[in-house]
Amino acid sequence: MNALTNNTPNRRTFILQSVTGLGAVAVATQASAQAMVDEKDPQAAALAYKADASTVDKAKQPKFAAGQNCGSCALFQGKASDASGGCPLFAGKKVSSKGWCSAYAKKA
Numbered sequence: 848m849n850a851l852t853n854n855t856p857n858r859r860t861f862i863l864q865s866v867t868g869l870g871a872v873a874v875a876t877q878a879s880a881q882a883m884v885d886e887k888d889p890q891a892a893a894l895a896y897k898a899d900a901s902t903v904d905k906a907k908q909p910k911f912a913a914g915q916n917c918g919s920c921a922l923f924q925g926k927a928s929d930a931s932g933g934c935p936l937f938a939g940k941k942v943s944s945k946g947w948c949s950a951y952a953k954k955a
Contacts (some may be wrong), residue, residue, distance in 0.1 A: 857868060883931060884940045891948070894936060900947035918944030921952040 884891050886898060897903050900916045917934065918927040923944065925932020931941040936950055 881886045881933065881939060881941045884934075884937045884942050888937075888940075889928040890937060892901075894950055895918075896937075896942070896946060896948040898946045900945055903947050908949060910951070911947060915947055915951050915953075916944065917942045917946040917951075921954045922950065923954075945954055 883898075884896060886892070886896055888896075890896075895903070895908055900911075903911045905911055917923050917932070918925075918929070918932075922934050922936060923932050923942070924934060926945065927944065931943050931945055932940045934940075936948070942948075
């Protein structure tokens, strides 16, 4: 058998595959890290989203009640103890568990 027809992996092939694999893992990890919703985002502004529920203007948002926050909302995709989590209203972005928006719906 000559070196060109030998199918056993060698060190060079292993290193190249390892580097490629590590690069793929790094890209996947970065892609899974979602950005936080910005209060100035058009969707967030339309829903009166605030990253801190204590800053909600009760005069402008009569539906707001003390104790309401994203962590206790039925739409929050995370545990109430998580600092942030996903929300289907803001696809691809995270909301603060201490936040609030006008679509708040108490978890059952």
